[in-house]
Amino acid sequence: MLDLWSDPGAGEGLVALRRRLNACPELGFDLDETAAIVEERLAALGIASRRVAGTGISALLPGAGRGAVLLRADMDALLIDGGAKHACGHDVHTACLLGAAELLRGFELPCDVLLVFQPAEETSGGALPMIEEGLLDGLDARAAFALHCDPSLPAGRVGVHRGVVRAASDMFDCAIQGRGAHGAEPHRGDDVVAIACRTVDALMQLVGRTVDPTEPAVLSIGSFHAGNARNVLPELAEFSGILRTLDDDTRTRLRARIRRTVMNIPDVLGATGEVVFTEGYPSLVNDAALADLAAEVASELLGEVGVVRPTRPSMGVDDFAHFSRRMPGCYFMLGVGHGDGREEAPLHSPRFDPDERALAAGAAILARLAVRAGQIYQK
Numbered sequence: 001m002l003d004l005w006s007d008p009g010a011g012e013g014l015v016a017l018r019r020r021l022n023a024c025p026e027l028g029f030d031l032d033e034t035a036a037i038v039e040e041r042l043a044a045l046g047i048a049s050r051r052v053a054g055t056g057i058s059a060l061l062p063g064a065g066r067g068a069v070l071l072r073a074d075m076d077a078l079l080i081d082g083g084a085k086h087a088c089g090h091d092v093h094t095a096c097l098l099g100a101a102e103l104l105r106g107f108e109l110p111c112d113v114l115l116v117f118q119p120a121e122e123t124s125g126g127a128l129p130m131i132e133e134g135l136l137d138g139l140d141a142r143a144a145f146a147l148h149c150d151p152s153l154p155a156g157r158v159g160v161h162r163g164v165v166r167a168a169s170d171m172f173d174c175a176i177q178g179r180g181a182h183g184a185e186p187h188r189g190d191d192v193v194a195i196a197c198r199t200v201d202a203l204m205q206l207v208g209r210t211v212d213p214t215e216p217a218v219l220s221i222g223s224f225h226a227g228n229a230r231n232v233l234p235e236l237a238e239f240s241g242i243l244r245t246l247d248d249d250t251r252t253r254l255r256a257r258i259r260r261t262v263m264n265i266p267d268v269l270g271a272t273g274e275v276v277f278t279e280g281y282p283s284l285v286n287d288a289a290l291a292d293l294a295a296e297v298a299s300e301l302l303g304e305v306g307v308v309r310p311t312r313p314s315m316g317v318d319d320f321a322h323f324s325r326r327m328p329g330c331y332f333m334l335g336v337g338h339g340d341g342r343e344e345a346p347l348h349s350p351r352f353d354p355d356e357r358a359l360a361a362g363a364a365i366l367a368r369l370a371v372r373a374g375q376i377y378q379k
Helices: 012-022 032-044 090-104 127-132 192-210 248-268 288-302 358-376
Strands: 050-052 056-061 068-074 078-080 083-085 112-118 141-154 163-166 168-177 217-226 236-245 272-279 284-286 329-337
Touching: 012 032, 012 090, 012 358, 032 056, 032 090, 032 112, 056 090, 056 127, 068 090, 068 358, 090 112, 090 141, 090 329, 090 358, 112 127, 141 288, 141 358, 168 192, 168 248, 192 217, 192 236, 192 248, 217 248, 236 248, 248 272, 284 288, 284 329, 288 329, 288 358, 329 358
Parallel strands: 068 112, 068 141, 141 329
Antiparallel strands: 050 056, 056 112, 078 083, 163 284, 168 236, 168 272, 217 236
């Protein structure tokens, strides 16, 4: 069993690698320095790689049998307090996958293993562009695995869901247009601020009154802008939000209701409403058999107490869903909490500080999953 505690040197090389990645946080597809570090490490391991979708990187480890297993890590940081920071642990993910590559190197693999280092998970999504550029062409992919940091679990534990793990997302931008007027003469205008407020209020009722109470869905308005002067009724009010759903039918129905609400309420009150949707990621669903395999492998490495089986999905999103929609997939949580009673900063916090002892566990689990899944496909 992997022991992260009695061997202080466990994962020491990965710690240095993670800190190097952490020192150069980059955003979206602009990952030149990060990609160079990944390519350098792969080259040092004797593993050939290629660029896909700009700064995306793929590397194929050939195996003896049929099929392929995909292992994915996202590489980008996010914008925190006006600057880039690895506040979601993608530096940890990248280091773990490079650690898995080192463990798999030279091993007689039962099937091909495709290592995928993906950009832009935090922004527009890098998985789909990589797929559209031919990442999976000619690949008989049977399974995909990815991990994600979870500071609510201590290092040395992992969380493995069955079924839906992450929500789908849809961003929307709304504009209410009408006649402007002097604040002393509101009857000469349309008061788009008041109309927009009524529209937002109606939108906030949609989930509670049109969705089954047992079906998770979240609609949030995070931005509202209108006017520049206190005594002028503006011609335009704009607001933006995001819809998160787990069920595809619920997603479709709520999008339609949002559109009708934003168009109809202003129309009744004498203004014009428009909404533009930006489709985000689909919901992420774990294959039950692969989730059970991930739990089994983690138990072998960390002991039975090292595995947690959550039953509730997160309303967060991840574009690993684009891989798991094309092949069976499993996305599991890697504990990075310190477990010493301190307050653990959540993901996307500027105080996020993962316990680096988790690196060895993440690398070992990914590597063993690739081998075990490959062995299953040869039977």
